[in-house]
Amino acid sequence: MHHVDTSERPVVLIWEVTQACGLSCDHCRADAQPDRHPDELSTAEGRRLLKEATAFGEGQLVVLSGGDPLVRDDIAELVAYGDELGLRTTMTPSGTRSLSTARVEALADAGLKRIAVSLDGASAERHDAFRGETGSFAETIRAVEDARNVGIPVQVNTTVCRETVGDLPAIRSLVSEVGAVMWSVFFLVPIGRGRVLEPIDPAEADAVMRWLAVVAEEEPFGLKTTEAPHYRRVVAQRSADDASDADGGGGNGGRTGVIAGDGFAFVSHTGEVYPSGFLPQSVGSVRERPVHELYREAPLFRKLRDRDALEGKCGACPYRTVCGGSRSRAYAHTGNPLESDPLCPYVPSGYDGPLPWESSSPTA
Numbered sequence: 001m002h003h004v005d006t007s008e009r010p011v012v013l014i015w016e017v018t019q020a021c022g023l024s025c026d027h028c029r030a031d032a033q034p035d036r037h038p039d040e041l042s043t044a045e046g047r048r049l050l051k052e053a054t055a056f057g058e059g060q061l062v063v064l065s066g067g068d069p070l071v072r073d074d075i076a077e078l079v080a081y082g083d084e085l086g087l088r089t090t091m092t093p094s095g096t097r098s099l100s101t102a103r104v105e106a107l108a109d110a111g112l113k114r115i116a117v118s119l120d121g122a123s124a125e126r127h128d129a130f131r132g133e134t135g136s137f138a139e140t141i142r143a144v145e146d147a148r149n150v151g152i153p154v155q156v157n158t159t160v161c162r163e164t165v166g167d168l169p170a171i172r173s174l175v176s177e178v179g180a181v182m183w184s185v186f187f188l189v190p191i192g193r194g195r196v197l198e199p200i201d202p203a204e205a206d207a208v209m210r211w212l213a214v215v216a217e218e219e220p221f222g223l224k225t226t227e228a229p230h231y232r233r234v235v236a237q238r239s240a241d242d243a244s245d246a247d248g249g250g251g252n253g254g255r256t257g258v259i260a261g262d263g264f265a266f267v268s269h270t271g272e273v274y275p276s277g278f279l280p281q282s283v284g285s286v287r288e289r290p291v292h293e294l295y296r297e298a299p300l301f302r303k304l305r306d307r308d309a310l311e312g313k314c315g316a317c318p319y320r321t322v323c324g325g326s327r328s329r330a331y332a333h334t335g336n337p338l339e340s341d342p343l344c345p346y347v348p349s350g351y352d353g354p355l356p357w358e359s360s361s362p363t364a
């Protein structure tokens with residue numbers, strides 16, 4: 001999967017199967033609701049979407065997200081159908097009681113390839129306070145054990161913001177203890193309920209990424225960032241500083257980075273297609289047009305794949321191919337998805353245009 005032509009297919013296709021969820025996390029992107037939306041894609045529409053996703057090619061990765069995907073009683077059927085079609089289907093449940101031992105077993109039988117759980121604190125107090133529900137931490141750890149017992153690899157997702165940044169070293173140890181295969185570190189994009197959280201500042205984000213690059217070298221699990229492609233710039237800069245580190249330090253410096261619309265696509269619960277769940281600009285519905293056509297042909301997606309179309313300091317940046325900045329954060333900040341990512345402190349040499357942290361009047 002390393003040499004995916006991202007103009008043809010996404011590395012990651014996310015389908016938000018529902019916005020319904022038993023939790024109400026402070027930071028929820030989906031603005032989750034207790035009940036399923038009446039206009040959600042039906043079982044038949046979901047099956048058609050999965051079938052169309054096979055047009056992307058062999059082994060397409062499809063992440064079933066939410067809300068809590070386990071709210072849908074057809075979820076195991078959808079996983080099994082994806083598996084039958086040759087898709088690699090993974091899931092991000094909410095880590096509530098809905099992820100019972102019996103359901104974990106059913107998902108394993110259905111052919112689920114990975115479960116991603118959220119850990120936003122290394123202790124019950126901190127995690128549960130962040131997620132707004134007592135017992136969430138214990139349920140998550142139990143679900144991780146269940147997944148390991150039935151042989152489903154586990155990924156841990158963590159949100160980085162002011163409230164969690166101090167706990168990252170302890171969370172890293174927990175990721176290692178639970179035997180996760182991947183740690184996905186999400187740098188907050190302040191949209192939806194995420195607006196109530198406070199992002200860290202750009203210099204701190206770079207410091208966290210330099211630390212993550214060391215973690216990636218030291219730990220057996222994989223590490224990736226979400227909505228923070230400048231991790232690849234940080235890894236590339238480290239490699240340049242240390243000539244002995246020729247392979248890019250365990251990260252993917254040098255390769256074109258996946259960003260919204262370029263290696264990444266999101267299908268909402270009602271079938272709208274966005275470049276990312278954090279860039280809520282629809283290019284059309286899978287009810288009208290197949291997902292592979294929208295991904296390949298929608299003008300917004302094509303523009304997001306043209307790194308020379310970037311604006312601001314990202315457009316002037318020598319790292320725009322390996323990085324490209326979070327298009328979602330640029331959009332949240334300015335209303336223009338091609339603008340600079342305000343979380344990146346790097347200023348390309350010779351650049352004398354506007355800097356995102358100085359702009360006092362965003363157009364959004």
Ligand code: SF4
Nearest residue numbers: 314317323324325344
């Ligand atoms: S300026 Fe933009 S493209 Fe360059 S490293 Fe920062 S976020 Fe990436």
